[in-house]
Amino acid sequence: MDLNPSPLARPFPDLPPIAGVTLRIARARYKTWDRCDLTYAELAEGTAVAGVFTRNVCCSSEVELGREQARLGSARALVVNAGNSNAFTGYRGREAVEAIMAQAAAHLDCNPSDVFVSSTGVIGVPLPQDKAREGLAAAFNAEPCGWQEAAETIGTTDTFAKGAGASAMIGETRVELAAIIKGSGMIAPDMATMLGYIFTDAAIAPDFLQEMLSKANATSFSCITVDSDTSTSDTVLLFATGKAGNARLESWESPGADAFYAALRQVCLDLAQLVVRDGEGAAKFISILVTGAESDASARRIGLAIANSPLVKTAIAGEDANWGRVVMAVGKAGEPADRDKLSIGFGGVWTARDGQPLADYDETPVAAHLKGQDINIAVDIGLGEGHAEVWTCDLTHGYIAINADYRS
Amino acid sequence: MDLNPSPLARPFPDLPPIAGVTLRIARARYKTWDRCDLTYAELAEGTAVAGVFTRNVCCSSEVELGREQARLGSARALVVNAGNSNAFTGYRGREAVEAIMAQAAAHLDCNPSDVFVSSTGVIGVPLPQDKAREGLAAAFNAEPCGWQEAAETIGTTDTFAKGAGASAMIGETRVELAAIIKGSGMIAPDMATMLGYIFTDAAIAPDFLQEMLSKANATSFSCITVDSDTSTSDTVLLFATGKAGNARLESWESPGADAFYAALRQVCLDLAQLVVRDGEGAAKFISILVTGAESDASARRIGLAIANSPLVKTAIAGEDANWGRVVMAVGKAGEPADRDKLSIGFGGVWTARDGQPLADYDETPVAAHLKGQDINIAVDIGLGEGHAEVWTCDLTHGYIAINADYRS
The missing domain is CATH 3.10.20.340 (ArgJ beta chain, C-terminal domain)
Structure with a gap:
């Protein structure tokens, strides 16, 4: 389906690289299309992670696993599949996710639980393991790419690529945030799940990272709606590589915590509003x-x-x-x-x-x-x-x- | 707005007269139209009443008053205004309802609380008391009319007149139910409120009448939806004149109670489904x-x-x-x-x-x-x-x- 860009679309912003994050894209060809549909983000050792997930009780294996992994607090990679949501596919769907986690973990020599996977697209069809395997192998060898290419690759029925960024001072250290998101309501058979990924070079303790993301979520992603319907796969992940070299934020008492939170909240709000701006048929x-x-x-x-x-x-x-x-x-x-x-x-x-x-x-x-x-x-x-x-x-x-x- | 009949419309059924119920209609001209828009039902002395009402907390004065009146259990008249919902009109709206109650009570020499009033149509405009007064006076003097005319008169944006009926045996006595309803979703500025009125000649204790209506409501009116939106005026009233001469139903143990309930439940279900069949734009x-x-x-x-x-x-x-x-x-x-x-x-x-x-x-x-x-x-x-x-x-x-x- 070809869709014109939403009349409410916003141009993709200039976003800086984030130290400790390398983006790559590849063609897994989950559908009969000739576009990149697999995004692979490699994250530096020591990256902390936090996540918020759909409350839909019929959630996908990616969400079930991601929720457990986020509690562990550490990440080394993110893999996003576009074209097949792998939702409502039972044990075979779960096996496909675990295979991706194992493949990236072997490549990076890390724990499989450090590899986060999201999928969006057709439901009811188990993610084809062969396509995923070949696509991910191609991504390992691809040249690094920029934010907009990654934003385009995670998209499905989106009519424009969506990104947001901000910076904050933690003591004397400037830290950066860059983020991409996809979603435009829910379109069958491709459920236009909201998948958002925020990356920062700040050093932040995982528990506090989760606390800030949950708080920012309450007045951003949790305050938007397109049609009241709720995807089975909605996910927002926040990765903090720690490469900026700031004194690690441990709690609200840490100097700079408020400044970082303000930047994070703005990024969440920008991302959330971009999804509404791509709402199906939206004119206002x-x-x-x-x-x-x-x-x-x-x-x-x-x-x-x-x-x-x-x-x-x-x-x-x-x-x-x-x-x-x-x-x-x-x-x-x-x-x-x-x-x-x-x-x-x-x-x-x-x-x-x-x-x-x-x-x-x-x-x-x-x-x-x-x-x-x-x-x-x-x-x-x-x-x-x-x-x-x-x-x-x-x-x-x-x-x-x-x-x-x-x-x- | 002229609307074609819904493709899901059903013909108006043959409904018998109900002993103790006299229907009359008149032109109050709440809008600049030349149609009957005021319905007046006179009920025999000793009529019992039960009601279920919208849960919308911003309800109209009609609903606020009707809820209190239904608890008292007795009724002598029903007045339904079409073209002005009198909702969101403050104290002036309440005064307009009380004026109608007083006028009908004087005519029938009964308590004002025995006069039930409903209004549907434009919101935010207090019901004009002069038009209501003259319309009701005209109705007092009008020839009695049939169910279909009454159904048409309570309608606003409905595309077809809606009625349902049933009968039941209480001991050796056959009792009848006849009912009309309006509603088709909610159309602004006329909120297409659901207003339903069920009449029976059975003799039934008011408390038990309410118990049966609440129970039937739970699997009929409470199980339909057009667009998830909830009118500020939704009302269903059940009047039992007692003119059939049956041994009065007092509880589920009374002989014939189950038979009457089955008939009532069927009528409620028929009415509820008719409202869905007139849902705005409905094709299926x-x-x-x-x-x-x-x-x-x-x-x-x-x-x-x-x-x-x-x-x-x-x-x-x-x-x-x-x-x-x-x-x-x-x-x-x-x-x-x-x-x-x-x-x-x-x-x-x-x-x-x-x-x-x-x-x-x-x-x-x-x-x-x-x-x-x-x-x-x-x-x-x-x-x-x-x-x-x-x-x-x-x-x-x-x-x-x-x-x-x-x-x-």
């Missing part, structure tokens, strides 16, 4: 700010109820400031809310306050705002101090065309 | 049977996760036996499930068993089944004895056209 990027909820968690659940509402998403597609649908979505979230304290605004203008529409609000700037590509919805619950921001895209004919008109 | 009616879950409640939640999945709904629209999307939806439900015990079938043919696709299944009957209008999806979780059936419709370009292309 929607930011939803919820304030005044009983807690931040409650605000997030209300925000996601709004973001997942087909009626809200189609209203935005129709450039309609339909606050009534937002009220409905707040009410169905099952969180504390009081109809008569609720306020709703679009593009910085309140259209309803304290449970009643504002008869005299100025429609002109609201109508102009809704014609744009970046839409802001503000919801004040009027009960407490909890707040959250979530991001989604509109629901258009394009979504139906991609998901219904296309046959597996 | 989808039944999802979940077996082998840890409990019935768990099976229902899994069923609704499948039914609400945009990816499953678009796959059915595309006539694609995409079991992978069903797996995904099972996994995201958050209920106990084991990928390797899961089986999925379409139209009576298993396509995946025990967590793996069946390579040799016969695609021909599955493909033929998916070309039809009535689609069956079977999911066996493989863990326990819990089961549930839920109903939904597909997600098509028609849904987007109705909800995004149309502007408020």
Whole structure:
């Protein structure tokens, strides 16, 4: 399927090399295509790792294994297969992952548990071990490549390559972060799983690395939605090679920890929003700010109820400031809310306050705002101090065309 | 907006009069239209009532009041306004409802709490009290009408009138049920709220009436979904006039209670499925049977996760036996499930068993089944004895056209 780039696409950024990370790509030919579809990242000895994974209970073997490996905290390689997700393939799928881990471990003389594997694409077909083996062997011998080539190689139904970067000072040492991600909703038979990989040259203790990633995830990847559906393979991994030579971050008390976290959180947010910008059929990027909820968690659940509402998403597609649908979505979230304290605004203008529409609000700037590509919805619950921001895209004919008109 | 009848429409059934129920309709002209939009049902003295209401916490004054009134157990009248939902209108909306209750109570010389009011249509605009008053006065003087006229009058964006009926023997006495319902998803600015009214001439104690309605609701109205969105006004009321002269049903031990419940449950199921058949843009009616879950409640939640999945709904629209999307939806439900015990079938043919696709299944009957209008999806979780059936419709370009292309 050829897709035009999303109208919300962003150019691939300039990202610096990360000391201790070498990227290579190869053709495993998981599908009948002539493109690179296997990405291999070699990581320096001593690299720490952290991960967050899908909560879908029908997850793939890659996710089951990755979750266990991430707990061990160390990594030497990452292998990403595009074109076959290896999900719902039983024991044969697991064997295929273990074969890749063994092959890379032999090549690097490391533990198989230091080799992380992700797969994305067709489900229900065990990853062909011969193609994986030959593809990985070719990658070992390939010339190193840059971030954009790697981002293109992990992609499946993505309409543009996605990357993000940042830097931070830890004491006198400048550390770099570079990251790539793929995902655009879920397209069958290729589930457009979200796979994200963040690399840094900072030295960070694995437990603290995990703590920071989990915290950043809560207000980034966990606050986006395209269609409420959840892939069986979603994975974000964070690798820290330690090659920058900084004093190792051990906890929030370590000097520079806050600066690194701020950079990490920005990278996570950038990556998450790029996935929304490639949402299937998306024509508008929607930011939803919820304030005044009983807690931040409650605000997030209300925000996601709004973001997942087909009626809200189609209203935005129709450039309609339909606050009534937002009220409905707040009410169905099952969180504390009081109809008569609720306020709703679009593009910085309140259209309803304290449970009643504002008869005299100025429609002109609201109508102009809704014609744009970046839409802001503000919801004040009027009960407490909890707040959250979530991001989604509109629901258009394009979504139906991609998901219904296309046959597996 | 003129809409063609849903391709899944059913003809209005022949329904008998119910002793103790008199229906009348009138023009309140809540919108600039020339159609009847106010329905008035007069109920015999001694009529018992039960109700189930939306769980949306931003509910309308009608729902707030109706919930309290239903607890009192007695009814003398029902007034349904079409064209203005009176939702999100603050104290002025509540005053409008109380004015209608007072007017009908004065007419019938009964308690205002015996007068039930529902409203459906535009939100955010207080129901105009003058129009309501004049419309209701006109209804008092109108000739009695039949079920289909009443069904048409409570409708807003419905594409066909919906009714259902049944009868049961209580001892030697035959009792009748007749019912009407409106709803087709939610269309802004008219939220296509589900409003259902069931009438019977049986004599039934109010507490037991409520018990039976709540039980029937759990496997009918609570098991349908069009787009996962929840109206702020959904209401189902059950009125029992007692005019049939049967020995009053007091509990499950009363002779005939099981027979009456079976008839009631069938009516609830028929009504609920009719709403799905009028789902916005629906081209296919989808039944999802979940077996082998840890409990019935768990099976229902899994069923609704499948039914609400945009990816499953678009796959059915595309006539694609995409079991992978069903797996995904099972996994995201958050209920106990084991990928390797899961089986999925379409139209009576298993396509995946025990967590793996069946390579040799016969695609021909599955493909033929998916070309039809009535689609069956079977999911066996493989863990326990819990089961549930839920109903939904597909997600098509028609849904987007109705909800995004149309502007408020």
